[in-house]
Amino acid sequence: MIGNKMTRRKFLGISAASAAGVAFAPALTRVVRASEKTNDYSILPKGKREFIASNCDMCVNKCGIICEVVEGKLHKINPNPKNIKSRGMLCAKGNAGAALPYSPDRLKTPLLRTGKRGEGKWKEISWDEAFKLVAKNLADLKEKYQNRSCVAFASTEGFQEEFYYYLVNSFGSMNTVRHTTLCLSSNIQGWSSVFGVFPDADLQHAEYVIMLGSDRAQALITPDSVDFQRFKPKGQKLIVLDPRFTETAAKADRWYPVKPRTDQAFVLALINVIISENLYDHAFVETYTYGFEELKNLVVEYTPEWAQAKCEIPADEIRQIAREFAYHAPRSVIYPGRRSAFYPNEVYIRQTFAILAAICGCWDTIGAVVPKSSVKLNMHNVIFPFFMLSQPRVDKQAVGLVKDVVPDSVACPMVGTGLPVDSCAFLSEKDGSWGSFREAVLQDNPYPVRGFFCFKQNPVQSVPNVQKTLTMFEKMEFICVIEQQMSDTAWYADLVLPHSTYLESWDPVHNLGGIEPIVEFRQPVIKPLFDTKTMFEIAGGIIHEMVKIPSLWDDIEPADFEAFKKDILEGVLDKPIVEYIQHQVLEYPGAFEELLKEGFYTPDGGKARYGSTRNPDFRFKTKTGKIELFNERYKEFGLFPLPKYCEPSALPGPDQYRFLVGRTAWNTHTSTQNNPYLWEIQKENTIWINTAEAKKLGISQGDEVRVKSKVSEQTIKAYVTEKIRPDCVFYVNGWGRQSPWMSQIYKRGASESEILEDVLDTISGSMCMHETFVTITKI
Amino acid sequence: MKKNQFFATVLVALLIAATFGIAMAADEFTNTGNDNKGKYLFRKNCRTCHIPGGTAPDLSPNSKTQAQWQRTFKSYEKLTCKDEWKKLSQGDLNDTYTYLYNHAYDSPQPATCE
Numbered sequence: 001m002i003g004n005k006m007t008r009r010k011f012l013g014i015s016a017a018s019a020a021g022v023a024f025a026p027a028l029t030r031v032v033r034a035s036e037k038t039n040d041y042s043i044l045p046k047g048k049r050e051f052i053a054s055n056c057d058m059c060v061n062k063c064g065i066i067c068e069v070v071e072g073k074l075h076k077i078n079p080n081p082k083n084i085k086s087r088g089m090l091c092a093k094g095n096a097g098a099a100l101p102y103s104p105d106r107l108k109t110p111l112l113r114t115g116k117r118g119e120g121k122w123k124e125i126s127w128d129e130a131f132k133l134v135a136k137n138l139a140d141l142k143e144k145y146q147n148r149s150c151v152a153f154a155s156t157e158g159f160q161e162e163f164y165y166y167l168v169n170s171f172g173s174m175n176t177v178r179h180t181t182l183c184l185s186s187n188i189q190g191w192s193s194v195f196g197v198f199p200d201a202d203l204q205h206a207e208y209v210i211m212l213g214s215d216r217a218q219a220l221i222t223p224d225s226v227d228f229q230r231f232k233p234k235g236q237k238l239i240v241l242d243p244r245f246t247e248t249a250a251k252a253d254r255w256y257p258v259k260p261r262t263d264q265a266f267v268l269a270l271i272n273v274i275i276s277e278n279l280y281d282h283a284f285v286e287t288y289t290y291g292f293e294e295l296k297n298l299v300v301e302y303t304p305e306w307a308q309a310k311c312e313i314p315a316d317e318i319r320q321i322a323r324e325f326a327y328h329a330p331r332s333v334i335y336p337g338r339r340s341a342f343y344p345n346e347v348y349i350r351q352t353f354a355i356l357a358a359i360c361g362c363w364d365t366i367g368a369v370v371p372k373s374s375v376k377l378n379m380h381n382v383i384f385p386f387f388m389l390s391q392p393r394v395d396k397q398a399v400g401l402v403k404d405v406v407p408d409s410v411a412c413p414m415v416g417t418g419l420p421v422d423s424c425a426f427l428s429e430k431d432g433s434w435g436s437f438r439e440a441v442l443q444d445n446p447y448p449v450r451g452f453f454c455f456k457q458n459p460v461q462s463v464p465n466v467q468k469t470l471t472m473f474e475k476m477e478f479i480c481v482i483e484q485q486m487s488d489t490a491w492y493a494d495l496v497l498p499h500s501t502y503l504e505s506w507d508p509v510h511n512l513g514g515i516e517p518i519v520e521f522r523q524p525v526i527k528p529l530f531d532t533k534t535m536f537e538i539a540g541g542i543i544h545e546m547v548k549i550p551s552l553w554d555d556i557e558p559a560d561f562e563a564f565k566k567d568i569l570e571g572v573l574d575k576p577i578v579e580y581i582q583h584q585v586l587e588y589p590g591a592f593e594e595l596l597k598e599g600f601y602t603p604d605g606g607k608a609r610y611g612s613t614r615n616p617d618f619r620f621k622t623k624t625g626k627i628e629l630f631n632e633r634y635k636e637f638g639l640f641p642l643p644k645y646c647e648p649s650a651l652p653g654p655d656q657y658r659f660l661v662g663r664t665a666w667n668t669h670t671s672t673q674n675n676p677y678l679w680e681i682q683k684e685n686t687i688w689i690n691t692a693e694a695k696k697l698g699i700s701q702g703d704e705v706r707v708k709s710k711v712s713e714q715t716i717k718a719y720v721t722e723k724i725r726p727d728c729v730f731y732v733n734g735w736g737r738q739s740p741w742m743s744q745i746y747k748r749g750a751s752e753s754e755i756l757e758d759v760l761d762t763i764s765g766s767m768c769m770h771e772t773f774v775t776i777t778k779i
Numbered sequence: 780m781k782k783n784q785f786f787a788t789v790l791v792a793l794l795i796a797a798t799f800g801i802a803m804a805a806d807e808f809t810n811t812g813n814d815n816k817g818k819y820l821f822r823k824n825c826r827t828c829h830i831p832g833g834t835a836p837d838l839s840p841n842s843k844t845q846a847q848w849q850r851t852f853k854s855y856e857k858l859t860c861k862d863e864w865k866k867l868s869q870g871d872l873n874d875t876y877t878y879l880y881n882h883a884y885d886s887p888q889p890a891t892c893e
Contacts, residue, residue: 386815426887
């Protein structure tokens with residue numbers, strides 16, 4: 001930021017605002033107005049004014065918004081004060097959504113590549129031509145390889161994703177790959193190994209909170225980012241462990257710059273103290289848990305003194321935190337967080353967190369971690385055909401894959417650490433694993449994958465070791481990307497289909513599970529500005545062309561083909577999407593009208609739901625039906641059933657730094673940096689280097705440095721700071737872009753996917769993004 | 780239909796019935812069938828009635844534990860819809876079982892039909 005010549009005043013303003021979320025709105029308004037001025041809009045346009053409720057799509061949170069539309073043009077986006085999930089907050093990104101439809105970099109019509117891939121030569125084609133082209137390529141690939149799974153489909157979360165899956169299931173590929181193994185799959189796996197589900201944290205009522213590696217003030221998640229600050233109870237204590245002094249650390253009562261990869265040692269020591277000092281919840285453990293004696297035996301050696309040597313947090317402070325956590329239980333939270341794609345043993349780390357919550361009875365009650373509740377929606381009971389030529393996922397079938405994905409330095413010592421070394425133990429059938437999937441495709445193991453579709457994901461920027469991704473693309477005979485702007489992945493496509501923005505279209509109703517469950521949808525705020533379509537329309541258009549090609553249907557029963565046309569096309573995709581939405585909320589009279597008016601619906605006024613599992617007869621989704629402190633399924637799979645501590649398999653060398661990744665509050669992964677309002681806040685990324693280390697390396701503030709890992713190198717400006725441990729460096733994702741059509745950010749800053757090595761957590765299939773070691777040199 | 784054609788058809792039907800009966804009696808359902816086909820078969824054959832608001836209770840793979848699905852398949856003849864089960868081949872039943880068992884309530888990947 002210093003490199004961006006940001007003034008101290010502006011910096012402090014943004015820092016404080018990002019931490020407070022809603023407080024940011026006035027600051028941004030100035031930016032919005034300034035931009036509007038440059039575009040020759042009046043500050044307060046006159047004409048017919050409308051206020052339309054909908055929900056944001058600038059990140060995963062889907063916060064409630066009220067859009068101010070003047071004479072059909074979106075003037076401003078305001079927070080929806082009634083939305084219970086976003087707590088009436090709208091962040092910088094949400095405000096900046098107002099610029100999205102009007103961006104000059106938007107894709108406006110389908111584009112067909114005419115030059116070489118990545119050369120940037122395109123011709124405009126009609127949607128009819130595009131749909132025919134997609135259907136023909138699908139038919140050709142299916143005929144050539146006699147396997148529908150030879151085409152892979154990548155996507156990420158979003159309301160329209162379910163229609164992408166209409167396309168996937170109509171073609172019959174089993175190879176789908178989602179964002180989850182770049183984000184929280186190890187977190188879900190670790191917590192679920194104990195409780196059977198991945199819970200939320202009741203930060204609004206917790207009296208004591210430990211956050212490890214989650215920067216909730218910057219990596220915004222609603223309602224947590226609001227709750228832990230604005231709604232925290234008086235006297236709530238916040239303990240933060242992070243190698244960086246983050247905005248969240250700035251809000252903490254105590255911050256520990258923990259040695260990376262040793263958080264588990266700290267939590268094991270907390271468990272040791274709580275058990276040895278008899279501070280655990282005896283009744284809860286007796287009634288609800290399984291395997292306490294085994295746990296007790298395991299943690300005997302994990303004393304605070306032992307942990308201090310690992311994580312560099314003083315033993316007496318570990319003791320104090322353990323006692324405080326137990327004292328405030330059950331209103332104590334060890335925060336599950338979100339992204340956990342950090343280390344190879346991440347599942348065991350998260351299992352340890354969950355066990356701490358369990359033994360203190362911090363479960364499913366006010367102020368604790370609580371299982372998500374949901375609102376039951378009326379589903380469209382459609383049946384997709386069974387295609388004889390659909391082979392199982394590549395990453396499920398491939399044998400001996402992991403040893404090739406995981407570098408030797410990591411793989412060899414992993415033997416005996418409770419981690420699989422042959423294949424991923426738990427691979428979600430829908431999410432897959434980016435690491436093992438890409439490796440299987442590169443090796444044609446066990447069969448060739450030659451077609452690639454991508455919706456809303458940007459693997460060129462988001463999947464570690466980009467050279468492998470580009471090599472994978474070289475194997476593809478057809479690449480189709482559905483996007484709003486020419487992302488780096490779209491840049492390498494053969495066909496690019498322009499998707500409408502969330503402000504121009506209807507989106508189906510989605511359940512946002514949580515302690516206070518809510519359903520949301522989207523309605524058009526403005527008319528579509530260009531010749532773009534939604535995934536609902538794109539899926540329908542492609543499938544209509546597919547049914548005209550007989551060879552695409554020769555491996556299903558004829559009756560199933562007729563049923564498919566009737567149920568999927570005529571029954572869903574040919575009808576207005578509004579009918580689909582109305583059907584979803586059919587069970588709740590008045591719900592559709594409520595959605596139109598407020599943008600969200602809650603059947604019971606959004607009351608928090610506690611205690612549904614606090615019944616001795618309740619069966620948890622675990623092997624034993626109990627909360628498992630000792631995991632029976634892991635035992636069955638040959639994994640450690642208990643969260644045994646294993647020493648890191650690799651450490652930075654004498655001249656190396658551990659490379660850390662993270663986010664700012666004003667950008668979402670790789671998707672928002674080209675937004676003109678957000679670009680005003682940050683125009684490129686900078687690398688955090690500890691002051692003492694920078695001095696050793698002769699690096700001053702703003703100097704250009706070379707960051708080099710095993711797989712690549714990048715050039716970036718230095719941000720010399722005391723806010724990071726000397727053995728780590730850090731920069732945010734989303735920069736160093738390859739697509740010239742991202743006009744404001746092309747080649748600005750450094751790319752994360754270029755630097756990161758692809759190391760795999762072999763229990764959940766997650767990437768390990770804190771296992772790359774780099775050298776830094778001044779240029 | 781000619782007489783010999785009729786007898787041939789009856790013979791084939793009897794052979795299929797006998798094979799089917801023997802196989803079913805063996806109760807040999809394993810979770811090594813085709814999971815993907817099982818999903819399709821379950822939706823096509825079972826979810827016609829076992830849906831929200833349907834004529835039978837709503838059923839998804841995670842409606843039962845793995846042990847409960849084992850018991851259901853072992854003693855399906857006690858079910859009111861047993862005649863519908865008998866229309867399915869052993870292979871189709873095993874694929875359905877595979878899908879349900881692999882996505883049961885206490886499986887590594889519990890699944891709903893949503």
